Amino acid sequence: MSDVDALYQDIILDHNRRPRNHHPMEGEARQAAGRNPLCGDEVTVWLRLDGDRIAEASFVGRGCAISRAAASLMTTAVEGKTREEAEALFDRFHDVVTGKVPQTEARTLGTPIAVFSGVARFPIRVKCASLPWHAMRAALRAEVAPVTTDR
Amino acid sequence: MSARADFPLLAADESLHYLDSAATAQKPRVVLDAMTGYYETANANPHRGAYRISERSTAIYHDSRARIAAFFGIDDSARLVLTRGTTESINLVAGAWGRANVGAGDEIVITGMEHHANFIPWQQLAIERGARLRICELTADGRLDLDCLRGLLTARTRVVAFNHVSNALGTINPAREIASLVRERCDALIVCDGAQGAPHLAVDVDALGVDFYAFSGHKMCGPMGLGGLIGRRSLLEAMPPYQFGGDMIDLVDDELSTWNVLPHKFEAGTPNVAGAVGLSAACDYLEGIGMAEVRRHELALTSEAHARLSEIPGLTIFGPGPDERSGVISFTLADVHPHDLATILDGRGVCIRAGHHCAQPLMRRLGVVATARASFYIYNDAADLEALIAGIAESKELFGSRQPAYGR
Numbered sequence: 001m002s003d004v005d006a007l008y009q010d011i012i013l014d015h016n017r018r019p020r021n022h023h024p025m026e027g028e029a030r031q032a033a034g035r036n037p038l039c040g041d042e043v044t045v046w047l048r049l050d051g052d053r054i055a056e057a058s059f060v061g062r063g064c065a066i067s068r069a070a071a072s073l074m075t076t077a078v079e080g081k082t083r084e085e086a087e088a089l090f091d092r093f094h095d096v097v098t099g100k101v102p103q104t105e106a107r108t109l110g111t112p113i114a115v116f117s118g119v120a121r122f123p124i125r126v127k128c129a130s131l132p133w134h135a136m137r138a139a140l141r142a143e144v145a146p147v148t149t150d151r
Numbered sequence: 152m153s154a155r156a157d158f159p160l161l162a163a164d165e166s167l168h169y170l171d172s173a174a175t176a177q178k179p180r181v182v183l184d185a186m187t188g189y190y191e192t193a194n195a196n197p198h199r200g201a202y203r204i205s206e207r208s209t210a211i212y213h214d215s216r217a218r219i220a221a222f223f224g225i226d227d228s229a230r231l232v233l234t235r236g237t238t239e240s241i242n243l244v245a246g247a248w249g250r251a252n253v254g255a256g257d258e259i260v261i262t263g264m265e266h267h268a269n270f271i272p273w274q275q276l277a278i279e280r281g282a283r284l285r286i287c288e289l290t291a292d293g294r295l296d297l298d299c300l301r302g303l304l305t306a307r308t309r310v311v312a313f314n315h316v317s318n319a320l321g322t323i324n325p326a327r328e329i330a331s332l333v334r335e336r337c338d339a340l341i342v343c344d345g346a347q348g349a350p351h352l353a354v355d356v357d358a359l360g361v362d363f364y365a366f367s368g369h370k371m372c373g374p375m376g377l378g379g380l381i382g383r384r385s386l387l388e389a390m391p392p393y394q395f396g397g398d399m400i401d402l403v404d405d406e407l408s409t410w411n412v413l414p415h416k417f418e419a420g421t422p423n424v425a426g427a428v429g430l431s432a433a434c435d436y437l438e439g440i441g442m443a444e445v446r447r448h449e450l451a452l453t454s455e456a457h458a459r460l461s462e463i464p465g466l467t468i469f470g471p472g473p474d475e476r477s478g479v480i481s482f483t484l485a486d487v488h489p490h491d492l493a494t495i496l497d498g499r500g501v502c503i504r505a506g507h508h509c510a511q512p513l514m515r516r517l518g519v520v521a522t523a524r525a526s527f528y529i530y531n532d533a534a535d536l537e538a539l540i541a542g543i544a545e546s547k548e549l550f551g552s553r554q555p556a557y558g559r
Contacts, residue, residue, distance in 0.1 A: 004498035008491075008549060016550065039490055039506050040520035062520060064488035065550060122494060 006118035007125070008065065011111060015069035020076055021058040029056075030142055034135035036127050041067050045135040047078075054078050054086055057136070064128050066119065071132035073112035083140055089113065090137050096120070097129045154440065155530040159183065168501040168535040173318050173479050173526035175369045176350060178429075182372060185432035186425045196421055198398055208424055215427035216414070222434040223364065223381055224355035229413040230387065233427055236378030237346040238268040240365035241312070243380055243417060244342055245272035247393040249310065252340070255281035257309040260339070262287040262295055263516050264317045267509040269344040269365075273312055282309070289516060293320045293470035297332065304336040311339045315348025315364075319508040319524065320470035321453075321479025323352070330360035340386075346370055346378075350528070351449060351477045353442035356381050368426065373433035377426025380417075387413050394419040445529055449478035452527045456480055456536050463543060469517055478527035481508070484543065487550045489523040495549065496542040503539070 025031070025046035033044045043061030047054050057075040061068070074093075078086045093113050096106045099120030106117035119129045155161050157179040161169060169177060189211060195202070197209040213228075220228040234240045249272075253259065259273045263286050277284040285308075287300045295313065304311070311333045316323050326348070330341050343361040348354055350371035356364045363386075367378040392399055392410055396419035401409040410416045437445060454473040457480060460466055465485030470476055484492060489505035496503055504524040507514045514520060525539055 002498060004495060007494065013549065040511075040514070042520075064490040066491070125490070125494065128490065 003118065003121045007122060009115050009118065011073075011115045012065065012069040015072040016065035019059075019068055019072035021056075021079075022060065022072065023058050024060050025056065025058050030139045032135045032138035034131045034138070036063070036067070036131050038124075038127060039064070041128060041131060043067065043071050043132045043135050045071070045075075045132060045139050047136065047139045049083075052082050052084075054081050054083075054140075059132060059135075061132070063131070064125075066116075066125055066128040067131050070116060070129045073115070074132050074136055077110065077112035078136060086140055087137065090133050093133050094130060097126050153532075154179075155532070157181070157436075158530050161530055164500075166500045168499075168531075168538040170525040170527065170531065170535060170539060171502045171504050172350070172370070172528035172531075173321075173347060173524065174504055175375065176372050176528055177530060178374065179372055179433070179436050181436050182374065182429045182432045186374060186429040189425050189428045194425075197424055198415075212422060212424045212427055215424070215431035218431040218434055219368075219379060219427065220381070222354075222438065223349070223366075224357060225381055227384060230381055230384050232380045232382070232387070232414045232417040233422060234365075234378050234380055234417075235376055235423075236367035236369065237266075237344060237365045238367075240363075240378060240380035241269050241342065241344060242272050243393045244340075244363050244365070244382075245276045247390045247417075248340060248386065249273075249276040250280070251391060253277075253280045253282050253309050256307065257282040258285050258303075258305065258307045259283070259310045259312070260285045260287060260300070260303050260308055261311075262300075262313045263289050264293070264295070264320060264322065264513050265312070265314055265510065266318050266344065266346065267511070268346075269312055269314055269342075270510075270512060273310065283307075286512070287313070289513075292472075293317075293322050293517075294475065295322075295324055295329070297325075297329070300329065300332065301336070304333060304339070306337060308333075308337045308339040310342060312342040312344065314344040314346070315354070315359075316345075316351065316477045316479075317470070317510075317513075318347045318479070319481055319510040319513050319522070321347075321476035321481065321526075322470050323348075323475055323477055326359045326361060334360065347477060347479070350437075351442075352446060362386055368430035368433065371430075371433055372436055373430035374426050377423045377430050384413065387417070390417075392416055392419070396420045398422070440529060448529055449527055450474070452531055452533075452536065453478045453480065455533070456525065456527065456539070459536065459540055460543075463540075463547075465547065466543070469522060478531075479524060480526070481522045481524045483519055483522050484546065487546045489521045491550060492523050492543070492546050495546045496539065499538055499542045499545070501535075501538045501542050 041063030048056040059071040097119040158177045193207045195205040195208040217228040220231040341361045345366040349366040369375040399419040493505035
């Protein structure tokens with residue numbers, strides 16, 4: 001498989017075309033916006049917490065296929081997770097896209113994370129993939145200021 | 152024209168299709184050799200050492216400046232200040248001339264198609280001096296709206312700054328017409344950002360009628376880190392220095408200092424002699440081809456690219472027709488984000504730029520976040536265009552509405 005094919009796996013293409021949980025959230029929800037100054041991509045993530053658990057996650061944004069699919073898959077990954085579990089997923093995702101986890105090991109981390117292992121070969125695209133995860137974590141920690149991937 | 156063979160990086164890899172010359176041009180062997188030759192035979196700090204290679208270095212620096220100035224039709228080479236590039240050149244004008252001459256209530260006119268390097272220095276100067284920044288808008292086809300410009304020029308206008316050629320649209324602006332328009336209406340300083348003009352057009356700065364012309368060597372086959380600012384002698388002489396340090400002084404007393412003559416007053420610190428040597432060789436190289444031939448080659452390729460890309464459904468080209476643009480084509484593709492397109496093209500050895508092209512105010516005016524930009528230069532040919540078109544077709548296929556094999 002070429003680097004480009006490994007990057008744009010079918011699951012990513014599908015979530016780009018038909019993003020899941022792609023809507024703003026009404027009512028009691030935390031939200032955080034993220035922006036990538038390099039390319040102008042923007043994403044807003046909403047989380048509805050039920051106690052310590054993420055009951056619901058959604059996003060709205062504009063960006064490339066990688067950032068859109070990462071946002072869509074992120075929402076499916078964190079729903080039902082505790083804060084601690086969601087934070088751990090963030091760390092794992094970050095390690096995968098920055099190439100800190102070998103490809104073989106990345107495959108065991110669950111689809112929403114594993115399909116992004118190809119990103120590590122495209123350093124300039126790491127920010128695209130991690131933007132929605134940064135926004136998710138900011139919403140979780142209830143940071144008020146918009147986040148950027150430069151932090 | 153088969154210039155490709157002159158460029159080692161391109162000659163080494165036939166499968167590479169470099170379509171990002173608006174960002175930086177590739178370097179011909181003659182430029183690389185000239186710079187290596189300088190370091191191997193004459194490297195010494197100029198203007199300082201009382202020994203032969205320092206004198207040689209000084210003479211080489213002086214000759215390089217004269218050669219580069221001549222490329223722009225300038226005989227008096229002291230009017231050419233060598234800088235790091237266009238960005239530093241414009242900051243020099245805004246910092247030195249602007250701070251001394253722009254005050255509260257004055258107006259600075261720029262355009263909606265400027266690179267950040269010719270936008271932010273003026274915006275910040277306006278904020279600092281309490282002046283007003285006014286922006287000339289564009290026509291629907293991405294040219295400057297000269298009626299809008301006429302309306303902005305008043306007795307309060309102190310500066311008019313515009314690009315010769317837009318980096319993001321490729322639009323060639325009528326610099327001479329704009330300069331006379333300004334002269335008829337007000338007594339403003341005219342600053343032209345020539346970063347995208349100098350590499351592609353024969354430029355006679357005085358014939359354009361502008362006060363300052365800024366350019367970058369690396370976009371015209373020269374090395375990175377060396378560009379210039381050409382100005383009117385009277386203006387440069389009246390301006391205060393922009394940076395302080397070695398080389399730019401006359402006398403330094405404990406309480407006061409006096410300044411060196413032009414152009415050294417604006418060249419504090421050890422100069423980039425090798426860079427000047429490289430750019431001088433690049434000027435020789437470009438004039439060897441002939442700037443008319445450079446333009447002819449780009450126009451032919453850009454016209455073909457414009458026609459072929461226009462046929463692709465879902466593809467939108469920004470900017471005017473090929474006759475009024477340099478070798479730049481900026482476009483968007485329905486359902487494909489420019490960054491994804493750039494990655495797919497990279498997989499085919501095609502290098503394009505995706506993003507806001509350091510022109511966020513322009514992107515807002517176009518109503519887009521980013522565009523894909525292919526830019527052509529002397530070493531590009533039909534094979535590069537074919538590779539671009541094949542990559543666009545592949546991207547459409549990959550990101551289009553076709554359902555993937557995997558379903559949900």
